[in-house]
Amino acid sequence: MSAPFYIGQRLKGKLNWYNITKHLKIVFGWQGVRIEARELTTCTNSERSQTGQSVVIKSVRHFRLENERDVLKQFQGRSPFIRPLIDEIIEPQDPPAIVVKFLDDHLLNATTSKHLSKHEIKYVARRVLQALSVLHRDGFVHTDIKPDNILVNYRTGAGSIRFTDVQLADCGSTVPACSKYAKDGDLIGAPIWRSPEAQLQIGWDTSTDIWSFGAMVCVYTRHAFVIGF
Missing domain, CATH: 1.10.510.10 (Transferase(Phosphotransferase) domain 1)
Known part of the structure; x- marks a missing residue:
């Protein structure tokens, strides 16, 4: 099975565009392919030029992804020690994906x-x-x-x-x-x-x-x- 996203692909979020630069981890399990993390650089909506900010995309066809999104929304901004939700990918819609902060x-x-x-x-x-x-x-x-x-x-x-x-x-x-x-x-x-x-x-x-x-x-x-x- 191959990864659902490829290097160089651009994804549209609710707030921004994202360009895939690296596969951090690919796990095969649950319901098909699980893309646990992607290292990306954000792009502007107008010119879609790379700005250099690294983020992580998590993507999997599993209820845990939706649950993580909902939990992070509930606790957004309430602690600097919980990794925050940055965005949700809307194009492509399948597989579902969220954007979270990148740490070293x-x-x-x-x-x-x-x-x-x-x-x-x-x-x-x-x-x-x-x-x-x-x-x-x-x-x-x-x-x-x-x-x-x-x-x-x-x-x-x-x-x-x-x-x-x-x-x-x-x-x-x-x-x-x-x-x-x-x-x-x-x-x-x-x-x-x-x-x-x-x-x-x-x-x-x-x-x-x-x-x-x-x-x-x-x-x-x-x-x-x-x-x-």
């Missing part, structure tokens, strides 16, 4: 070559907790807290902390704690970060995010961490 990397990649320092752990943790606080105040559960869903921009020049921006991403499976998914204990997240109640499928709420967050912090602070499931 995710935490999993950022820590493969160099461990996080104590200051960096605090810096990242504070921002992730603030993002979760906004979601949880409205009764929403992210459900998939893990290093590769925490995006970062790298700092240029010297400094004790490598990062500038830190944003929580991938709200495709974010749902209210009062939803049927939560009450029925639907299996969520990656096994290594999954809370006991989610693993046992006995119902979960916002506390499952805190478990996943705590497990991640334990790993990065090199504390003993036992997975017993």
Whole structure:
């Protein structure tokens, strides 16, 4: 199966035009091809000339894309630590696609070559907790807290902390704690970060995010961490 979008293709959004410059990741699954991310440069509506701003296009024929769009709209502008929705693609209409902010990397990649320092752990943790606080105040559960869903921009020049921006991403499976998914204990997240109640499928709420967050912090602070499931 081939990707539904090609390098050089121009897509029309509700607010702007976008020119595909790079395939970031292509995943085959769910209902056909899933284009998880595209690196793009924006174009003006009038001349459609490249302006150089990089964004990401997420495209998949799956309800999670629509859910992510709706969740991001609800929380738009309420936290600088949740990756924002920038636009929605309207041409072509199929496959559906949304435009989100581009960041340099995710935490999993950022820590493969160099461990996080104590200051960096605090810096990242504070921002992730603030993002979760906004979601949880409205009764929403992210459900998939893990290093590769925490995006970062790298700092240029010297400094004790490598990062500038830190944003929580991938709200495709974010749902209210009062939803049927939560009450029925639907299996969520990656096994290594999954809370006991989610693993046992006995119902979960916002506390499952805190478990996943705590497990991640334990790993990065090199504390003993036992997975017993």
